[in-house]
Amino acid sequence: RCFRVLADDPSCRPRQAWIESEARACFESGGVELPRPRGLESAEIHAIYDPPAVTSSGVLDMPSSAGDSRRHATRLVNGAVAGAVGKTVVSPLERVRLVGQTTRPDASALASARNVLAAEGWSGMWRGNGLAVARAASSKAILFAAQDALRVRVGHDFVAGSLAGVLATLLTYPLDLLRTRAAAAVSTASLGAVTASLMREGGGVRALYRGVGATAAGAVAFEGTRFGSFGWLQARSADWWLAPAINGTLASLLAGMVMYPNDTVRRRIQWHRGTETLSYLEAARALLCEGGVARLYRGGALYALKSVPSAAVQFGVYHGLKRLTGDVREA
Numbered sequence: 641r642c643f644r645v646l647a648d649d650p651s652c653r654p655r656q657a658w659i660e661s662e663a664r665a666c667f668e669s670g671g672v673e674l675p676r677p678r679g680l681e682s683a684e685i686h687a688i689y690d691p692p693a694v695t696s697s698g699v700l701d702m703p704s705s706a707g708d709s710r711r712h713a714t715r716l717v718n719g720a721v722a723g724a725v726g727k728t729v730v731s732p733l734e735r736v737r738l739v740g741q742t743t744r745p746d747a748s749a750l751a752s753a754r755n756v757l758a759a760e761g762w763s764g765m766w767r768g769n770g771l772a773v774a775r776a777a778s779s780k781a782i783l784f785a786a787q788d789a790l791r792v793r794v795g796h797d798f799v800a801g802s803l804a805g806v807l808a809t810l811l812t813y814p815l816d817l818l819r820t821r822a823a824a825a826v827s828t829a830s831l832g833a834v835t836a837s838l839m840r841e842g843g844g845v846r847a848l849y850r851g852v853g854a855t856a857a858g859a860v861a862f863e864g865t866r867f868g869s870f871g872w873l874q875a876r877s878a879d880w881w882l883a884p885a886i887n888g889t890l891a892s893l894l895a896g897m898v899m900y901p902n903d904t905v906r907r908r909i910q911w912h913r914g915t916e917t918l919s920y921l922e923a924a925r926a927l928l929c930e931g932g933v934a935r936l937y938r939g940g941a942l943y944a945l946k947s948v949p950s951a952a953v954q955f956g957v958y959h960g961l962k963r964l965t966g967d968v969r970e971a
Contacts, residue, residue: 697895718962725957728769731765735765818838853920866898873933889955909923
């Protein structure tokens with residue numbers, strides 16, 4: 641198990657010689673603590689060096705499938721908590737950004753904030769946060785747990801992140817669409833009224849997946865870049881409890897700014913009202929006519945500002961909970 645866990649970790653493959661020598665020493669020593677390579681957490685190293693238990697018949701006592709199920713369930717819970725906390729912390733910034741990105745493209749962030757406060761009061765800054773939390777909790781639970789499981793099986797953080805991003809998007813998209821409709825409009829309409837209006841426009845339940853193609857395509861690039869960058873940074877970071885939060889923030893900023901124009905286009909598709917679905921090219925052309933390339937980046941500064949605490953909380957909480965729950969294996 642000592643060698644297998646190390647060898648299955650993609651971040652360890654460049655250190656194959658170290659893996660072979662230390663794994664051999666691990667088995668021979670009976671599980672004593674040995675020097676660690678950079679990029680692995682202390683808790684992971686202790687688990688890696690623990691020799692497999694041997695039954696009275698001499699058979700190795702390997703982890704059971706029940707243990708695997710418990711570990712995956714724990715990761716789902718960890719991801720849900722991380723997503724819910726992260727969204728709630730930055731909800732006011734996200735509300736103002738969505739208003740400026742969709743319904744008030746010519747207004748400054750300060751003007752949008754004043755408009756929301758005047759029409760809805762301070763509680764308006766958290767309008768749509770219930771949907772955002774529900775979506776974030778479910779989406780991040782699927783995203784983090786799936787990425788953790790896939791990174792070992794596919795051997796690449798970018799590919800694992802892309803696949804996990806598409807899966808999370810397809811399973812939680814209606815919540816994302818409803819949240820955009822609720823948060824982008826400066827009004828006091830209830831969630832039920834927003835949902836009914838959307839379904840009347842789009843012809844029923846299928847309206848809840850309006851714009852899913854652009855979102856799923858964006859998730860491939862965004863989550864792939866984010867988790868690929870995060871894995872690269874983690875493999876080169878010291879064993880410090882704040883490292884996942886810092887690396888997750890940097891990776892999220894990079895992926896977010898690269899993919900931000902796509903986010904603006906998909907929000908326009910989601911906000912479009914009418915029975916006819918707006919195509920990706922039509923939405924992009926309309927945005928460019930409104931203000932050129934700069935229009936595609938409207939709200940980008942607020943996105944970067946809210947990404948720092950949001951990503952730090954998500955990655956920090958998720959990996960912190962993994963340590964607290966003893967989840968030291970990668971899949």
